Amino acid sequence: MASSAGAGVCLCGCVGGCATFNKVGTTSAIAPDAYTVEVKTIKVLLDKTPSLASVGGSVKIIDARLPTPVIIGRTGKSTYAVVSLLCPHRGVEVEYRHEDKMFRCASLGHSKFGTDGKLIKGLTKKSLSPYAATLDPTDKNRLVVTL
Numbered sequence: 105m106a107s108s109a110g111a112g113v114c115l116c117g118c119v120g121g122c123a124t125f126n127k128v129g130t131t132s133a134i135a136p137d138a139y140t141v142e143v144k145t146i147k148v149l150l151d152k153t154p155s156l157a158s159v160g161g162s163v164k165i166i167d168a169r170l171p172t173p174v175i176i177g178r179t180g181k182s183t184y185a186v187v188s189l190l191c192p193h194r195g196v197e198v199e200y201r202h203e204d205k206m207f208r209c210a211s212l213g214h215s216k217f218g219t220d221g222k223l224i225k226g227l228t229k230k231s232l233s234p235y236a237a238t239l240d241p242t243d244k245n246r247l248v249v250t251l
């Protein structure tokens with residue numbers, strides 16, 4: 105089965121209906137100049153990340169320097185939830201669903217996770233990895249994610 109460039113294929117064919125042809129969700133990727141990776145942190149420049157400008161927005165960061173790709177959801181005026189991007193079931197990306205206050209797998213299996221990454225329901229028994237995220241007290245345009 106063909107898939108778009110860079111996208112994986114998930115054809116697990118499980119009875120629970122997880123099968124999908126694309127492991128990539130709808131979340132936009134962060135711009136390369138909108139973040140830095142340091143020893144144990146990611147620093148996100150919010151003024152360069154329009155998808156986080158409004159509450160309910162989200163962005164993903166896929167970078168080989170990270171232990172895992174992550175997704176950031178803006179949960180409130182000055183609060184953010186950061187979790188690992190890939191569903192533990194078959195590695196499909198999760199998406200932030202602000203209206204439901206959760207991350208949900210983009211596959212047909214739709215495993216659901218709280219904003220703290222904990223599994224709510226789904227085809228996996230594992231949770232997503234959560235990461236602490238706080239606004240830099242000296243620069244409110246900078247979100248610091250601790251890995």
Ligand code: FES
Pocket residue numbers: 114122191192193194195196209210211212213214215226227228
């Ligand atoms: S990959 Fe199967 S539920 Fe997420």
